[in-house]
Amino acid sequence: MPNIYTAVVNVTGEGRNGGRVQSSDRLLETTLSLPKELGGAGTATNxxxxxxxxxxxxxxxxxxxxxxxxxxxxxxxxxxxxxxxxxxxxxxxxxxxxxxxxxxxxxxxxxxxxxxxxxxxxxxxxxxxxxxxxxxxxxx
Known part of the structure; x- marks a missing residue:
């Protein structure tokens, strides 16, 4: 089966705790944060x-x-x-x-x-x- 789509996402920084996520088309751009339940700030997605x-x-x-x-x-x-x-x-x-x-x-x-x-x-x-x-x- 031929590939029909490939998503490319770049993650920089501290990964799940303070990292930044950006898709190649820039439709997804967000930061990452540990949830409060894991001792993080819980201020961004994970x-x-x-x-x-x-x-x-x-x-x-x-x-x-x-x-x-x-x-x-x-x-x-x-x-x-x-x-x-x-x-x-x-x-x-x-x-x-x-x-x-x-x-x-x-x-x-x-x-x-x-x-x-x-x-x-x-x-x-x-x-x-x-x-x-x-x-x-x-x-x-």
Missing amino acids: PEQLFAAGWGSCFLGAVRRAAADRKVKLTSTEIDVEMTLDHSDGEYSLAAVLNLELGGVDQDKATELANAAHQLCPYSKATRGNIPVTINATAV
Whole structure:
């Protein structure tokens, strides 16, 4: 499969604590800050928030594709992504919970679409088997 898009992002400075992030097209420009929960100032975004934003938006796209493939009309889509940074046994790791709400379908169809999206989404594919992931799908 040919490459269809490559994002290029430059990170400078102190990384997650005081670093600066800039995409090559300059549409993304922000600083990074440790969250207050990790002893930081909590005055800027952090890598976990950026990862959650990317995964959530990609996952909703995969849900929409799964619905279209099944000729299912969704009336609404929303997702809250929880990215948890863990530190145990001297190692850092991530865990994720994806809380998906779908309108216009029953609970069985919401679950089916969530499972299908998890197979389609590149973020889900990249994390599969590498971090714990919980997907909660709710019909609204």
